[in-house]
Amino acid sequence: MTETGNLERLRTYRKTYVAMLVSSILSLIASLVLSYDAIKLAANPSGKLSCDVNAVVSCGKVARSWQSHLLGFPNAFLGLMTEPVVIAVAVAGLGLVVFPRWFLRAAHVVYTAGLLFAFWLLSQSFFVIKAFCPWCLLVTVSTITVFSTMTRINIMENTWNLSPERHEKLVLLLNRGWGRVSYTFIYCFLALVILLRYGKYFLP
Numbered sequence: 001m002t003e004t005g006n007l008e009r010l011r012t013y014r015k016t017y018v019a020m021l022v023s024s025i026l027s028l029i030a031s032l033v034l035s036y037d038a039i040k041l042a043a044n045p046s047g048k049l050s051c052d053v054n055a056v057v058s059c060g061k062v063a064r065s066w067q068s069h070l071l072g073f074p075n076a077f078l079g080l081m082t083e084p085v086v087i088a089v090a091v092a093g094l095g096l097v098v099f100p101r102w103f104l105r106a107a108h109v110v111y112t113a114g115l116l117f118a119f120w121l122l123s124q125s126f127f128v129i130k131a132f133c134p135w136c137l138l139v140t141v142s143t144i145t146v147f148s149t150m151t152r153i154n155i156m157e158n159t160w161n162l163s164p165e166r167h168e169k170l171v172l173l174l175n176r177g178w179g180r181v182s183y184t185f186i187y188c189f190l191a192l193v194i195l196l197r198y199g200k201y202f203l204p
């Protein structure tokens with residue numbers, strides 16, 4: 001493919017990279033807030049956080065759980081380490097940088113692990129800790145969005161060396177908007193579950 005053709009192809013990903021950039025910035029903001037709250041709780045374990053509305057809608061209750069310190073430090077610190085990398089990738093993508101396949105694969109694998117971790121934490125919040133953290137939910141939603149954008153780019157670039165037939169089918173599905181349908185369904189499902197479980201605690 002000619003250099004002009006490559007640039008035109010990369011320009012088609014701009015909206016995808018914008019979504020990646022916005023989502024990673026929101027996740028970084030949430031990680032900053034959660035990290036600050038973790039430091040506050042370390043200084044005063046019995047202290048109250050700004051989003052401690054009641055016994056159920058409580059960032060403090062989630063932050064005090066062992067699940068929030070799975071690796072020996074607040075999970076939010078992971079966001080401080082990883083989200084700036086995603087922001088840099090998104091900015092580079094908007095600048096029409098061509099990433100090598102090994103890099104796109106590695107990013108996809110790492111963010112898949114991040115998505116699974118986010119879903120695990122959300123399930124622990126729902127069924128074990130039995131408390132709702134709005135900032136944690138923002139991280140989860142942002143992680144879903146970033147994962148979706150990375151998946152789209154990996155499929156379009158065929159970084160996993162899919163067969164021509166399978167690659168063509170997946171590209172056709174993406175071009176028809178089924179990617180947006182998939183993550184919109186996940187957002188709606190999460191919103192419905194949260195409303196059913198916690199709606200009475202934060203709705204008038």
